[in-house]
Amino acid sequence: MTRILRTLAAGVLLAPLFVGSGAFAQKSGGVLKVYFFDSPASMSIHEEATIAAQGPMMGVFNNLVMYRQDVPQSGLQSIVPDLATDWSWDEDKTQLTFRLRPGVKWHDGKPFTAKDVQCTWDLLTGKSAEKLRINPRKVWYKNLEKVGTNGDYEVTFQLKRPQPAFIALLASGFSPVYPCHVSPREMRTHPIGTGPFKFVEFKPNESIKVTRNPDYWKKDRPYLDGIEYTIIKNVSTGVMAFAARNFDMTSYYFLQVPVLKDVKNQAPEAICELLPSNVNRNVMLNREAPPFNDPELLRAAALSVDRKAFVDILTAGKGNVGGAMLPPPEGVWGMPPEMLKTLPGYDPDVPKNRAEARKIMEKLGYGSDKHLAVSVSTRNIPPYRDPAIILIDQLKEIYIDGQLEPIDTAQWLPRLLRKDYTVALNLTGNGLDEPDQTLYENFTCGAEGNYDG
Amino acid sequence: MVDQQSMEFDQAKRKELVWATGRKLAEDAARPILYHSRSGTCWQPYVKGYVPMINSIYNGLRMEDVWLDK
Numbered sequence: 001m002t003r004i005l006r007t008l009a010a011g012v013l014l015a016p017l018f019v020g021s022g023a024f025a026q027k028s029g030g031v032l033k034v035y036f037f038d039s040p041a042s043m044s045i046h047e048e049a050t051i052a053a054q055g056p057m058m059g060v061f062n063n064l065v066m067y068r069q070d071v072p073q074s075g076l077q078s079i080v081p082d083l084a085t086d087w088s089w090d091e092d093k094t095q096l097t098f099r100l101r102p103g104v105k106w107h108d109g110k111p112f113t114a115k116d117v118q119c120t121w122d123l124l125t126g127k128s129a130e131k132l133r134i135n136p137r138k139v140w141y142k143n144l145e146k147v148g149t150n151g152d153y154e155v156t157f158q159l160k161r162p163q164p165a166f167i168a169l170l171a172s173g174f175s176p177v178y179p180c181h182v183s184p185r186e187m188r189t190h191p192i193g194t195g196p197f198k199f200v201e202f203k204p205n206e207s208i209k210v211t212r213n214p215d216y217w218k219k220d221r222p223y224l225d226g227i228e229y230t231i232i233k234n235v236s237t238g239v240m241a242f243a244a245r246n247f248d249m250t251s252y253y254f255l256q257v258p259v260l261k262d263v264k265n266q267a268p269e270a271i272c273e274l275l276p277s278n279v280n281r282n283v284m285l286n287r288e289a290p291p292f293n294d295p296e297l298l299r300a301a302a303l304s305v306d307r308k309a310f311v312d313i314l315t316a317g318k319g320n321v322g323g324a325m326l327p328p329p330e331g332v333w334g335m336p337p338e339m340l341k342t343l344p345g346y347d348p349d350v351p352k353n354r355a356e357a358r359k360i361m362e363k364l365g366y367g368s369d370k371h372l373a374v375s376v377s378t379r380n381i382p383p384y385r386d387p388a389i390i391l392i393d394q395l396k397e398i399y400i401d402g403q404l405e406p407i408d409t410a411q412w413l414p415r416l417l418r419k420d421y422t423v424a425l426n427l428t429g430n431g432l433d434e435p436d437q438t439l440y441e442n443f444t445c446g447a448e449g450n451y452d453g
Numbered sequence: 454m455v456d457q458q459s460m461e462f463d464q465a466k467r468k469e470l471v472w473a474t475g476r477k478l479a480e481d482a483a484r485p486i487l488y489h490s491r492s493g494t495c496w497q498p499y500v501k502g503y504v505p506m507i508n509s510i511y512n513g514l515r516m517e518d519v520w521l522d523k
Binding site: 028055069072115171174195221250270311318 | 468494512
């Protein structure tokens with residue numbers, strides 16, 4: 001098929017301008033020390049769903065394409081080449097062809113070829129003999145028919161139907177290319193990539209270390225000699241250590257508003273950014289088992305929520321009420337606020353919503369003398385626990401008594417996948433601001449992230 | 454509806470479809486979204502070249518452009 005829309009990626013054109021503007025000042029050397037919030041289950045990005053593994057390992061790998069690292073709002077317009085040098089779509093957006101960068105080596109010295117790309121997506125779509133233990137983003141590729149190779153340096157993703165935003169999924173930090181010659185089991189404990197940093201070690205509950213890849217294909221990168229992540233689960237301890245300059249950075253995207261104020265008080269010279277992160281707090285009600293297999297009970301629980309209270313208490317008013325997609329202006333796809341207010345349960349008149357919820361509960365046989373007791377499960381770290389406690393308080397308003405059940409990080413995802421909960425307070429971190437990720441991963445039948453049905 | 458938005462080339466039409474899907478999800482009520490948070494990252498002033506992203510936490514941690522001005 002005739003290939004059109006040959007893309008000269010914007011990054012190829014713009015990168016020299018950007019790099020040239022400040023290149024003279026950059027210094028090489030030094031190890032970046034980061035205090036890190038949690039200990040992941042493994043080092044394999046393709047088997048993990050949280051930043052605990054994905055964050056430290058992103059620099060160990062490359063993607064085919066990636067989002068420009070100097071552009072805060074990622075989107076189709078900021079996708080630039082990585083292991084691919086360029087790409088092209090066919091006319092009906094069902095074939096996406098990448099030309100690959102020659103001369104790239106894996107960290108163990110073996111050459112990177114088109115076969116590695118094919119192996120990675122065969123693994124992700126369950127076509128390979130090797131299997132992933134957990135495959136949280138399998139649904140991203142439900143429209144992928146196959147990946148074909150044309151020699152060592154060209155691959156074509158054949159889609160079942162048109163999907164103009166498919167390339168956005170490939171640009172995510174969750175889409176690294178894995179080597180054919182390293183098993184999924186080995187990737188959990190000693191990942192091999194092509195990226196700017198080589199994996200050194202992971203000591204659970206202690207540290208993660210990566211070191212500069214001297215053979216990185218981008219000749220002037222990275223600047224750092226390495227990155228050391230020290231795992232400190234206690235937020236106050238981590239913040240104090242950062243303020244004492246024992247660390248160069250805090251854990252990425254981890255500090256909640258009150259803690260951020262503490263940091264600024266203790267370390268006024270520090271640079272701090274408070275940003276929407278496309279992570280929403282949500283309540284998962286397990287409708288596959290009693291009592292929430294009753295749609296009326298679901299409706300009552302949804303009506304009990306006072307969203308503004310969450311925003312005011314936990315984010316000092318800086319968070320946003322929103323739906324499935326990140327609200328504007330930072331989010332590209334979120335509903336405008338006026339439209340949002342018309343959704344069920346989003347009416348700002350909370351007393352009215354709760355009065356309706358109590359009526360539903362009373363019809364179901366509950367009341368001030370007969371409460372419904374439920375466990376509210378959540379991951380045992382503050383960003384999860386704090387809203388879970390407020391949720392429990394709000395559920396009391398409609399005769400539901402919640403009991404907090406904190407769960408260790410390593411067990412959290414398996415528990416959700418087994419649907420082993422009644423009410424779960426979860427954080428959904430979207431891999432990118434793109435409906436094809438958010439909607440397929442979290443809300444379609446059989447999707448790994450659709451824990452509630 | 455999810456497939457329909459995915460195949461839509463026109464971004465304005467796609468947005469309408471995405472919003473309609475959002476309404477359907479809210480009516481379904483199995484997974485109420487409570488709020489979208491903001492979270493913070495701090496670094497010492499000598500850490501240079503780090504640009505946090507504003508619409509996802511997973512895409513900006515390659516760290517190959519980060520350097521220490523010590």
